[in-house]
Amino acid sequence: MNKYLVLYLAPTRVLEEWKKTEATQKKAAEDKMMQEWKAWMGSHAKMFADPGAGAGKTKRITAQGASDSKNDVMLYAIVSAESHDAAAKSFVGHPHLQIPEASIEVMELHALPGMERASSGEETRAHA
Secondary structure, eight states: OEEEEEEEEOOHHHHHHHTTSOHHHHHHHHHHHHHHHHHHHHHHGGGEEEEEEEOOOEEEEETTEEEEEOOSEEEEEEEEESSHHHHHHHTTTOGGGGSTTOEEEEEEOOOOTTEEOOTTSOOOEEOO
16 A cells, blocks of 8 residues: 545635635535535545644744645545555545645655655664
8 A cells, every 4th residue: 555645725715715704614525525524534434544634824944944834725634545546536526626726636655766765653764
């Protein structure tokens, strides 16, 4: 089984507009999506190596230093699948896609040459 990084994306402008939605309408839509999300997760639970978490504020680091930034990443997860196509197909029809202009990206994870993950859960380290 290969591992894949899953990014749930939605344009920041869409999310900013959503914040302006009337409270009752917003709550009903969010409750519906959450129920559908939980049902989807329940039926796909075995594929998750890490169910992930929500992504918060962003900092961009360049050669000039660190600065505040924004991107469209809302959540991440790591899944295991037989192939890239199999992993991607698992997310077709995911409740996240109800958000206007939302998308989900699935990227295969590759070990870097010379890098090894310790089985004891230690941080990744380089070997000379």
